[in-house]
Amino acid sequence: MKLLEGKVAIITGGTRGIGFEIVRTFLENGAKVALCGSRQETADKAAAKLREENPEWEIEAIAPDLSDPASVKEAFTAVKDKWGRIDVLGNNAGISARDSLYEYDPEDFKRLMDLNVNSVFYGIQAVAPIMKEQGGGSIINTSSMVGRYGQPRGCAYPTSKFAVNGLTLSLARELAPDGIRVNAVSPGVTHTDMVDNLPESVIQPLIASIPLGRMGTPKDIANAYLFLASDMSSYISGQILGVDGLSRP
């Protein structure tokens, strides 16, 4: 029996990195998955790559504007109309930042918060009534270890992840009576494009500080997502699960 057999999931930021691996892991485990990208073209490409791996996987490529609540609602409702339900929402899309406070453009700060925080709120608001009506669901947000400890530059990024943790803890309480679980996965340094874009002078000290001695992989994060999406975690809500090799920056 596959862990997500019969479940329908929506994963934002599914075109590459951590999100792509979450989508693949969910498909391997029997879910139908709506893969969200920032552009329809990149979402279609990612879905085509997965269909090449296994033509039987049921994937829908979508590209709502995550900064627009109406666009998010329309796209997620269309997923419900297509497959009849929504069991899992993975709010994974995110961007990082490295600007110092002295040079930070307030518009960049707003843009980051729009994607990393506001879109999480819009997504949950769109799916919660659907999950409530069907008797429950699982919402999983991608946080970050810097959402516990802060970081020395790019203050919008850790700030956004503190907010994601706040949404997770608060909405877990608010939505528990409706059978909706809300958890977060909090990756440490994970080997994706986001990390490849950082200078070596930043990456090497980070790896050296990880007690388990290596960077995380997208699969490490996807496995935590799989557990929180499945009924194996049916009594777990309001948790921020660190998948970080015990990193404490």
Ligand code: NAD
């Ligand atoms: P990535 O850059 O490889 O992928 C980011 C994803 O977000 C892509 O699918 C992209 O299409 C999507 N995205 C970016 N801007 C978007 C927009 N405006 N609208 C819609 N989608 C947009 O990054 P990743 O490393 O896979 O990160 C995924 C999540 O994990 C993020 O929330 C990130 O903050 C978090 N995270 C990553 C690390 C790490 O070390 N890689 C560590 C902690 C947390």
